Amino acid sequence: MQAKTRKDYAIGIDIGGTNTVFGMVDHRGDIRYRGAISTRKHDTIEPYIEELHEALLPAIEHVGGIQNVRGIGVGAPNGNYYNGTIEYAPNLRFQGIIPLANLMEKKFGLPTALTNDANAAAVGEMMYGVAVGMKDFIMITLGTGVGSGIVANGQLIYGHDGFAGELGHTITIPGGRFHPGTGAHGSLEAYASATGVTRTAHEFLDKDPSKESLLRAYPREDIDSRIVYDCAMKGDAISGDIFRYTGEILGMALANFVMFSSPEAIVLFGGLTKAGDLLLKPTKASMEKNLLPIFQNKVKLVFSELKEADAAILGASALVWELKKD
Amino acid sequence: MQAKTRKDYAIGIDIGGTNTVFGMVDHRGDIRYRGAISTRKHDTIEPYIEELHEALLPAIEHVGGIQNVRGIGVGAPNGNYYNGTIEYAPNLRFQGIIPLANLMEKKFGLPTALTNDANAAAVGEMMYGVAVGMKDFIMITLGTGVGSGIVANGQLIYGHDGFAGELGHTITIPGGRFHPGTGAHGSLEAYASATGVTRTAHEFLDKDPSKESLLRAYPREDIDSRIVYDCAMKGDAISGDIFRYTGEILGMALANFVMFSSPEAIVLFGGLTKAGDLLLKPTKASMEKNLLPIFQNKVKLVFSELKEADAAILGASALVWELKKD
Helix, strand or coil, X not given: CXXXXXXXXXXXXXXXXXXXXXXXXXXXXXXXXXXXXXXXXXXXXXXXXXXXXXXXXXXXXXXXXXXXXXXXXEEECCEECCCCEEECCCCCCCCCEECHHHHXXXXXXXXXXXXXXXXXXXXXXHHHCCCCCCCCEEEEEEXXXXXXXXXXXXXXXXXXXXXXXXXXXXXXXXXXXXCCCCCCECECXXXXXXXXXXXXXXXXXXXXXXXXXXXHHCXXXXXXXXXXXXXXXXXXXXHHHHHHHXXXXXHHHHHHHHHHHCCCEEEEXXXXXXXXXXXXXXXXXXXXXXXCHHHCXXXXXXXXXXXXXXXXXXXXXXXXXXXXXX | CCCCCCCCEEEEEEECCCEEEXXXXXXXXXXXXXXXXXXXXXXXXXXXXXXXXXXXXXXXXHCCCHHHEXXXXXXXXXXXXXXXXXXXXXXXXXXXXXXXXXXHHXXXXXXXXXXXXXXXHHHHHHHHCCCCCCCCEEEEEECCCEEEEEEECCEECCCCCXXXXXXXXXXXXXXXXECCCCCCECECHHHHCHHHHHHHHHHHHHHCCCCCCXXXXXXXXXXXXHHHHHHHHCCCHHHHHHHHHHHHHHHHHHHHHHHHHCCCEEXXXXXXXXXXXXXXXXXXXXXXXXXXXXXXCCCEEEEXXXXXXXXXXXXXXXXXXXXXXX
């Protein structure tokens, strides 16, 4: 056998609103080198890519040079798999339609695949997480917002235009809470995100101002899902109610998703999952209650076991192994 | 070239709650022979299959004998593609889990594929209807109930257990109308079906008993979607409101489905579509209003152009061409 060029590494990049984290990942899903840069520092895409390139050079060096790297996978908000573009991402400073994959290919000389951040996380779960071996599952990311990645028949569902899986924006409570980012009323994200939990806390505290709560010891603007969690764990009644309410709405939405694609599992991921059973139990109960009997007690509702930063890097890097170009 | 057995025909069967219709279909989607038997006549499956076999014999004769028939495709309520079973179909007299494909194979000596009726209609649209060439679309059947078939990445979505696509049972108005068949409150089917339109008519007439309406000329129990349509076309205000209300709720549900799988089109099918623009216009307006901007003005909302009886037969027969066994 002749020696041949090995391309055993893939770069995974997760572009978040605040930070961009990246890793050099091997075939087994081990992250061999990690790094991060600020996403917010640049107004335009070119200097951002310039800085990302600089930051990645040591990672490329670490695995013996660019000839050992097969490509780049990127997860980004509003990332479009078909076009390799980021389109009108509300939480990024880069405006309009950004041909990111194209720009990356030019800068790095490596084939680049792009998808949205929740899709990348779903791929990460499918290749290295709790969804290994599953052909039908839904990934729900519960962070500042609510994202989703849907796998059916063993494939990510991208839809006709590459934007499938915006489950956080489905209308769950018609005429409900206003979502300032989208203008929608009653979308899931207005309730089942970290931001949603904070809003629920404010609503519940205001609704019954005379009711005692540990939450009242905190300045109103400081109350977040972590504080609600801490208070609930100390037995605070309102804090417990906040998670029950969140779980009820989330569970109803999940039931609707199950009746759409009948997944083997729903994988919950992101900051809000730190609430553990406080969130999981009411969510599961509400999901089962709202399911048609043929779907009841079939769907696993589980938390991701991947480290939050890792899932997106791993998932993004996994896109590389599916790249047709080489 | 040697002569070989031609298997150019497929039997398509649509099992409805009242009637079972069938056709002998050629490769081009022409139905060469049609027939029907009652579904309700038999309590158990064996005599039903016996009668179906009798009824199909002339169809098989018509195409020159069973050696020219490749197989049988069946669309049935709660039909499970993976197992070939009908499971707990509420509107059939056959109880429990019926191993229909297996029983058919034994009786006819032909490979048999089974799926639910809405999935069969979706396949019919994909092969011979308005969805030809589409890889991502959703079929919604608006009849006595609301059924659905979802195609993504060019494939029907069956889900983990074969029951994906029960969109009629998704909760659209939490805490809304009770559905006597499922026990759910506020599912789409309670509003956007023929039954739902009748209920809306009763509600609207009761809400404002002094308001004049052409509908009041009919005995209450006679009012159905056709009568509401006729009255609306004559300019009756309440009748128009009934379709607007139905369209608003249906459109919101469709927006949620779009944010799930981002289809190229939604194909509406079934009795309620006879209302034409009376239903289509408010549905479209409500769908667009509830969509996230990146999805707006992209999704075609169209009526099926297949004859209602034909779509299910064609779709069921089309399953045969995908059968692996021969």
